[in-house]
Amino acid sequence: MSETGPLMEVSALERSFTLGEEEVRALRGVTFSIDRGEYVAIIGPSGSGKSTMMYQLGCLDTPSRGTYRLAGYDVGSLDDDELAALRNRFIGFVFQSFNLLARTTAVDNVALPLRYAGVGMRERRARAREALDRVGLGHRWDHPPDRLSGGERQRVAIARAIVSKPALLLCDEPTGNLDQKVGQEIVRLFESLNADLGVTVVIVTHDPSMARRARRNIKLVDGSLVHDGPPQEGV
């Protein structure tokens, strides 16, 4: 991992799918880079390719053309196991629908990434409890998801995303299933994690209020980058 270069470097990235005979170009040559500690929102209308971009940035998918480097690793050249290891080490995911394991306590949900990192059971629990403390849910550690509110579930998911101290927090519509007030709390949590831990936060969203809170916006339309800079007024 290079400590000096940007955390993420996307250059001329293309991603196309074949649907029957037709080739759908979801991303058409996008270039940008994100440094460590940045707080970026990727925005755009639905169908703009932001979900595709989020899977690319999350190393869940690889480019059709162009390159994506995460912490110096050329993602397109890695095999499936290496991608899994890269995700485990560098990325924490936060999803719109939380995606917690049912019938599994908060602490065990949070500890899941550490299990695939080969951390022992005892240490996993301890670190998961720390992460839950950090998101303000230390007292609910033994609750399964169905005994937590929506906001609490998302906090558990965030704890899971930061438990392995990743460089990148990648969030997909993180407030999409939450009401306004709870959503604001979650946004504040991202901001404090970004400020206190120095973790790079990338949020994929179509929520303008959320985008305005980010220091930088990357806007995609029809798979192309149309804006990269501070939030624009009147978005």
Place this chain on the structure above:
Amino acid sequence: MLEHMISALLALSANKLRAALTMLGVVIGVLAVTLLVSVGDGARAYLNNTLSGIGSNLLSVVPGRTETRGFGPPAQGLERPLTMDDAHALERQGTTIRGVSPMVQGGGTVRFRNRQRDTMVLGVGPAFSDLRNMHVDSGEFVREEDVGSRRRVVVLGRRVVRELFGDESPLGQPVRIAGGRFRVIGVMEPKGRSLGFDLDDLVFIPATAAMDLFGLDHISQLVTAARSKEETPAAIAEIEEVLARRRNGERSFTVQSQEDLLKTFGAITGAMTMVLLAIASISLVVGGIGIMNIMLVSVRERTREIGVRRAVGATQRDILWQFLLESVVISTIGGAVGLGTGATIIFLVHRYAPDVPVVLSPWIAAVAFGSAFATGVVSGVVPARRAARLDPVEALRYE
């Protein structure tokens, strides 16, 4: 690995009823394998015990020539029957055998005062008692001088005693056998049933007296035994040589060994066990299909979970193991339960119906458990591979 096991158990406990029903298929399969094979094994052990109880080095010479040494019906159309002289010759010249007894088989009504019983009458010599491992309880067995002087004396089987004398002592009492007058000189110890034949429901008289009684000039067969198991082939050769010499080289008789009999029965019961095993395996296969079905459903239901696990760093191998172990855990628990149930049933059978021959051998326990394990692996492979090969993006999007 232990971790995978624990999470497999957790995943199963999340849907206990489904896991239990899935297990039931394997439980029944293993139970069927265990019980049916135990019955087969029991039958074999029973036959072995009974036959070796008769005397394992036992040899018998029957008239007529049969090519095989199997256990067939006695050959008919005797050109040259066996006689008392054959018995004497063997007794004098045999070096690899211990004891020779003639045997004359017949049947008749045994009568004491106003009571009577139709039973089997065996004309024998004194050596018969040791050869066949059948001894008197009180009084004496047929003696050499009884045979020599064609004495009309009889040794009664237990059942005959009970029917004719009740609690009275039969020793010295006169009885009528097929019309002839005999004096009771002994009572046999109880032997019970063997191969469906009641060994207590017969009487022994001197072979010569039997020949007189039934009007025969020959005996039915010769009973003898090799001195040891190893000497059996030598003993057979010697008997053939001695008897053939007395017949100018003509081999008009057949020597049957107990071992031939054991082999024949062993082959029959072995084949029976295999057939039962094959039938029982079918239910195990059905159980395996049940597991595969449920695992496929489970993989589909948990597609999202698989996506999340992949996102946080699980490799395909991790996912493969997760589902494979779940399947194996179901099947091995099912196998253990089936085996336990089978063992319990066998234990109860031993306890309450000791006559029924069932044996739980360690090998069948191992086979049953092993095949349950294998069923889990085989039925888990396809669902687990399907789970492992899911595309993470597709899995996360799955509704």
